[in-house]
Amino acid sequence: MMHKTDRHNAIMTSLRQAGSTSIAELVQKLGVSDETVRRDVKVLESRGLLERVHGAVILADHGGEAAFQKRMAQNAAIKRAIAEAAAREVEDGDAVMIDSGTTTAYVARALLARRNLFVVTNGTEIARTLAGGAGNRVHLPGGEMRSDDYAVFGETSQAFIRNFRAKIAILSIGAIHHDGGYMDFHLQETEMARAMIRQSSKVIVVADRSKFHTQAPVSVCGFADVGTLVTERTPPTPILRQLEQHEVRVIEVGSAPAAQAAPEAG
Numbered sequence: 132m133m134h135k136t137d138r139h140n141a142i143m144t145s146l147r148q149a150g151s152t153s154i155a156e157l158v159q160k161l162g163v164s165d166e167t168v169r170r171d172v173k174v175l176e177s178r179g180l181l182e183r184v185h186g187a188v189i190l191a192d193h194g195g196e197a198a199f200q201k202r203m204a205q206n207a208a209i210k211r212a213i214a215e216a217a218a219r220e221v222e223d224g225d226a227v228m229i230d231s232g233t234t235t236a237y238v239a240r241a242l243l244a245r246r247n248l249f250v251v252t253n254g255t256e257i258a259r260t261l262a263g264g265a266g267n268r269v270h271l272p273g274g275e276m277r278s279d280d281y282a283v284f285g286e287t288s289q290a291f292i293r294n295f296r297a298k299i300a301i302l303s304i305g306a307i308h309h310d311g312g313y314m315d316f317h318l319q320e321t322e323m324a325r326a327m328i329r330q331s332s333k334v335i336v337v338a339d340r341s342k343f344h345t346q347a348p349v350s351v352c353g354f355a356d357v358g359t360l361v362t363e364r365t366p367p368t369p370i371l372r373q374l375e376q377h378e379v380r381v382i383e384v385g386s387a388p389a390a391q392a393a394p395e396a397g
Contacts, residue, residue, distance in 0.1 A: 133161060138171050142188075146181060151189045151207060205233075209339050209363050212384040214238040217301055217337050217361045223247055225298045228327040229257050230320070231282030232303025234337045236260070251295050253288055253323055255281040270295070277319075284319035292326040300331035304338050306345035309369035312354050314347035321349045333358050340364040354379060 133141070138161055145152050145160060152160075157168045172188055175181045182189050187207055214237035221227055224247045229235050231254030239260040242248060247266035252258050258271045274288030302324050305315035313336060315321045328334050334357045343366055354377040360366070361382045366374060374381055 133163065135171070138163065138167075139175060142168075142171060142175060143180060146188065146190050151187045153187055153207075157188070206339055206341070207237075210234045210237045211241075213337050213339065213361050213363060214241045216382050216384045217335055218242045218244065220335060220359065221245055221248070221299060221301075225249070226251075226296065228252065228292070228295070228297040228300040228331055229254065230300075230302050230324055230327055231257065231280060232337075234339070235301060235303045238301055238337060249297075251292065251297060251327075253283045253292075255283070284323060289322055289326045292323070292330055295330055297327070297331040299333045299335060300327040301335045301337060302327065302351075304336050304342055304351065306347035307336075307338060307342050307360075307366070307370060308344060308346055309367075309373050311346060311350060312373075313351040313357060314345075315349050315351050316347045318349050321351050324351050328352055328356055335359045335361060337361045340366075343367055343370055353377075 141161060154168050158165050213234055217238050218241035223245050226249040229252040236256050239257040243264050250261050250269045253272055258269050261267050262269045272283055272288035272291035274283040274285035276283050304313050307313055336357050354373045357379055359380045363384050365383060
């Protein structure tokens, strides 16, 4: 049986690598009881090293990265399922553009099963993940780095994107509405998504059902600009009609009865 100090070190190492984890995952990883893991987590939490949020364990909030990991932990099981389905659309050797976001960060992890990818992304978390993949080439633009998630935006980064052509763009989104199409809450994120759409042959949007019938102030693109939507639940009828009219392929991954997608930006 692992010594307590070794367990604590293993828990912190797991969090630094994955960003978040669950009690069940730690039980399996450490080979100890649920009670032991909860006791260890409580000790580490009391030292200010981690936090428990939304049924997950994350690194303590000491800045933007920890705030991003909090958003990663929200609806994590749904995001993983959506990400894995999106990753199955990518083949070894593909050129892929991926914008910053929590669901797309999970897509990056799922894409570690692929080899020799040519990746262009404005998300440093995504770049860091995929740089460790077998034979991958990862390109990250310059520009202004945002403090809450360390994503890069601005005219410099958009100009950088225009240097490349990709087979697939995988994008997160803030809102999907039957009247407004795909929308977001920040102009800089919208401009980045548009740049990737223009430079890609195929566009995949990853979004949980909390994005349906939500309105956002900035338009990203219309339904005709996206070829595939990956989500965990059938979209509401007005949105589904628009998707069918524009021949958008919808991939539904399903969700556990207990999994409820809470509203979240990103």
